[in-house]
Amino acid sequence: MPDRVPMTQEAYDKLAAEIDHMENVELSAIVEKVAAAREEGDLKENAEYHGQREMQGMLQARIDQKKFDLSNALILDPTKINKDEVGFGATIKVVDTDIDMEEEITLVGKGDEDYDVGKYLLTSPIGQGLLGKKVGDEVEIPIPKGTLKFKILEINYDF
Numbered sequence: 001m002p003d004r005v006p007m008t009q010e011a012y013d014k015l016a017a018e019i020d021h022m023e024n025v026e027l028s029a030i031v032e033k034v035a036a037a038r039e040e041g042d043l044k045e046n047a048e049y050h051g052q053r054e055m056q057g058m059l060q061a062r063i064d065q066k067k068f069d070l071s072n073a074l075i076l077d078p079t080k081i082n083k084d085e086v087g088f089g090a091t092i093k094v095v096d097t098d099i100d101m102e103e104e105i106t107l108v109g110k111g112d113e114d115y116d117v118g119k120y121l122l123t124s125p126i127g128q129g130l131l132g133k134k135v136g137d138e139v140e141i142p143i144p145k146g147t148l149k150f151k152i153l154e155i156n157y158d159f
Contacts (some may be wrong), residue, residue: 004074007109
């Protein structure tokens with residue numbers, strides 16, 4: 001069984017709307033362009049036709065991946081999380097004990113991640129390393145470039 005994809009109801013609805021737009025607007029436009037290119041004649045040497053078919057295939061692959069995520073969605077209600085420990089929707093203030101630098105990390109579900117502003121997937125190595133921890137805990141999280149060492153200073157839930 002594939003892994004469940006944690007997300008909020010809002011992220012689920014956003015993803016469903018994105019799929020709908022991709023299928024009913026973007027894919028329809030490409031299908032029309034493929035049909036128009038097909039009417040140009042010899043398909044062996046018709047670069048426009050082959051280009052549009054390739055775009056259609058790539059778009060369909062993106063749609064299929066998003067549908068897969070929706071079919072495996074685990075809708076989490078952040079209001080039902082134990083607020084004494086790190087969980088879905090938590091904003092955690094940590095200090096990197098190697099460089100004595102504070103940062104904030106928010107654990108989010110698929111579709112809400114933005115690593116540039118500290119929104120990490122719950123299923124990421126950092127998310128999994130912090131999950132279930134409490135204020136004062138020190139954690140070591142293996143990542144591809146080594147090991148992160150954090151001490152948890154605060155856990156907040158803003159909902």
